Amino acid sequence: MTDSRDAGQAAPIYITMVAGLLFLALAFFAVGQAGATRNSAQSGADAAALAAAQESRDRFAEELLTNFFMPGYLDNIFNGSPVGPVIGCAAARQLADKNGVEVKPNGCNALGGTSWGFTVDVRTQEPMGDNILPGTEDKKAEATATAVVEPRCMFKPAEDDGESEENPEPGEEGEEEPSLxxxxxxxGRGLDLDPKNLVLPDMSVLFSVRLAED
Incomplete structure (x- = not known):
């Protein structure tokens, strides 16, 4: 009789313990789910910012080629503070969509000033959903990332030996031969470029794209 009565008294305790453990398990799951959603938002923001910066870098090729022989231009670009085109947000939105996030209204902006890059603000396309944390059912995770473009190369101006020909030999069309x-x-290696038929390497060789540190 005593054992039966003790077992009956212990049953509610066991049920309470199991219920408590289940509640904790659900709470940990909900927290983990929220963390995973935030990580997904941050990954999407990183990818979108990098896409914007890469698009801007690639579009810079035409401007670089056009102004390559302009005095002082290369020194300013590779030894100074280069700023390329501010076009890149369309690429950011496109890649964000592929990663399950959306760029917020006015959420993609070029850095401006002497910095070349983009800051992108995103939010997840889907809310966090029903879970044990009240008030989070319709909430979307948000994240911000900044990517910058930086020169991989340095420019060494040609040395001026102080001598110039009074009557330089003309080229085939009566013009001076171009020189770098x-x-x-x-x-650590100089690029082999032909000034008569200038072809630049891929922009990824000349400029790197990386996420900016906080």
Whole structure:
């Protein structure tokens, strides 16, 4: 009789303990789910910012080629503070959509000033959904990321030996033969460029794109 009575008294305790453990498990799951949603938003923001910066870098090729022989231009670009085109937000929105996030209204902006890059603000396309945390059912996770474009190379201006020909030999069309304004050195090696038929390497060789540190 005593054992039966003790077992009956212990049953509610066991039920309460199991219920408590289940509640904790659900709470940990909800917190983990929220964390995963926030991580997804941050990953989407990072990818979108990088896409915007890469688009701007790639579009810079035409401007660089056009102004390559302009005095002082390469020195300013590779040894100064280059700023490329502010076009890139369309690429950011496109990649954000592929990653399950959306760029917020007015959420993609070029850095401006002497900095070349973009800051992108996103939010998840879907809310966090029903879970044990009250008030989060319709809430969307948000995140921000900034990506910058930086030169991989340095420019070494051509040395002026102080001598110039009074009557330089004309080219085939009666013009001076073009010459490089200097040398682009990337990873310790100078680029082999032909001034008569200038073809630049891929922009990824000349400029890197990375996420800015907080």
């Amino acid at each position: 304004p200097g040398e682009l050195v990337c990873n």
